[in-house]
Amino acid sequence: MQHYDPGQPDGTNASLTLAISPDGTPEPGRTYPVEARCGIAVRVAKGQTLTVINPSGHQVCDFWAFATENMHEHLSMAHLHTTLGTIFPKVGDPLVSTLRRTLLTITEDTSPGVHDTVIASCDHARYRQLGCTAYHDNCADNLRMALIAIGLRAPMIPAPFNLWMNVPVAPDGVTRFAPPVAAPGDRMSFRANVDVIVVMSACPQDLTPVNGEGVAPGPLAFAITAG
């Protein structure tokens, strides 16, 4: 514990070897997979658009963005809540950083718009609490490994923007994990306002209905376009 390093994975999976290029720079227009249960990092330049695709409709994407020039500036759900006045971001909304700068703007969402901004990524400790004794793939490690795969290191694990994750919050504050309500092929697009490094994890949660009832966690896909 004394040597806890937030950038160090608790175990490993293929995320360590799935980089789209040595430094995460994409080929514009190409569609890349986010393999099931894995994470991947991509550099999105100012003005470019990132589109994330949900082939099954029931697969959650843990999503983070770091300012390329300083990873201590990253997308922050707590700051987002103040800026937007809601816990549910929608098309046109700015996604703000720890410095309250707009890193990305949501430019498209073909789903009903149900996404989560209050729940932490799954991690090694979470699966141990759920009864796992062997290593279980997890989104926090996928973030760490996706960054290591392009030569970077997570300085911390920010609270994620959980695309398509369905966590209703009742008026009394009670939260629950419900299956996603997106449809197969739904997509979300984000225009970069500054150069960012985005990390996406195809959530490997298979012990709660976060990724749908009775289905295995699946892949996602993404592409970068010019506009």
Added chain:
Amino acid sequence: MQHYDPGQPDGTNASLTLAISPDGTPEPGRTYPVEARCGIAVRVAKGQTLTVINPSGHQVCDFWAFATENMHEHLSMAHLHTTLGTIFPKVGDPLVSTLRRTLLTITEDTSPGVHDTVIASCDHARYRQLGCTAYHDNCADNLRMALIAIGLRAPMIPAPFNLWMNVPVAPDGVTRFAPPVAAPGDRMSFRANVDVIVVMSACPQDLTPVNGEGVAPGPLAFAITAG
């Protein structure tokens, strides 16, 4: 921006000089002030209880806890939501860390239990967005300065536990800033499950009704006891 250091304040106030002792170790049983608009850090040893007092009832306390042995392990609101299944912690609830360890347990809350776990601390950028041109005291800087005052440095600004802050979240996700509903003298107590460094900021927000309508931000107080 390239040199952004999350531990460096954007300005200064008396928080830099208000340490209760050189390393933040308290004298058990003594009641200490948290001066209005300022922050202060205190070491709470495993088994000790920290009681935070709200003299006016309408003063919000931004509250953070770091594991003494490694400040990268800190109280995390996103992890708390998963653990508790609610955004509103109450007496008996564990306050968990980025590693899902219980750092503190809420052992007393004389208020109606309305506290916030979704909104970021106020900071320099927030007050600029609210129209301030001169430096405005802010909770993020108070955290940074309170740690500097005891010889430490904030490795990041975690999302705070905002004691007595009243942010209703409607079923459609919309949040609003409402005045606190606590009464003068209300207090909350926390038993430490491990050695922690707690930082409290008497929120200096006077441009929204976060600390009450038409009243100036005021002080808080705290004490450490054995059990």
